[in-house]
Amino acid sequence: MAQTDAYLIRCPSCWTQNRIPADRAGQTAKCGKCKSAVPTDSLLAAAPVMVTDRDFENKILKSPLPVLLDCWAPWCGPCQTTAPIMTELAKEWKGRARVGKLNIDQNPLTATRFQVMSVPTFLIFDKGRLRETIPGAVDKGTLQAKMRPYLYAA
Numbered sequence: 001m002a003q004t005d006a007y008l009i010r011c012p013s014c015w016t017q018n019r020i021p022a023d024r025a026g027q028t029a030k031c032g033k034c035k036s037a038v039p040t041d042s043l044l045a046a047a048p049v050m051v052t053d054r055d056f057e058n059k060i061l062k063s064p065l066p067v068l069l070d071c072w073a074p075w076c077g078p079c080q081t082t083a084p085i086m087t088e089l090a091k092e093w094k095g096r097a098r099v100g101k102l103n104i105d106q107n108p109l110t111a112t113r114f115q116v117m118s119v120p121t122f123l124i125f126d127k128g129r130l131r132e133t134i135p136g137a138v139d140k141g142t143l144q145a146k147m148r149p150y151l152y153a154a
């Protein structure tokens with residue numbers, strides 16, 4: 001993949017796209033439109049982010065990047081199979097999307113809020129809203145295809 005020299009990060013207040021030079025990633029930028037703080041530390045995460053009921057709002061709804069959230073449980077066999085896929089996708093989408101993991105046993109409020117009835121269930125969030133619900137252990141190609149409309153151009 002070509003070296004990325006800048007990222008397009010949405011402002012969590014007004015959703016305007018801001019161009020963040022790669023060497024500024026990790027710092028907090030200021031939105032060009034509304035002057036709100038735009039956190040860019042998520043750019044550096046090339047691994048899935050652990051999400052809880054407590055930080056769901058900040059990490060997912062206010063995420064400056066689109067999110068693929070894996071709702072899983074420790075007792076679920078297929079969830080173990082999809083775990084390495086989430087790690088791969090987090091690397092592939094570094095700076096373009098956030099990959100999150102939510103343990104539904106420990107975080108029942110979020111699971112109930114988004115009607116997660118079975119595990120694994122994958123949720124796609126963008127601009128602070130749920131966009132897609134994908135129940136079941138789907139393969140990597142399906143997740144890539146579902147996320148494609150939400151990923152910013154590389």
Ligand SMILES: [Zn+2]
Binds near residue numbers: 012015031033034
């Ligand atoms: Zn803004």
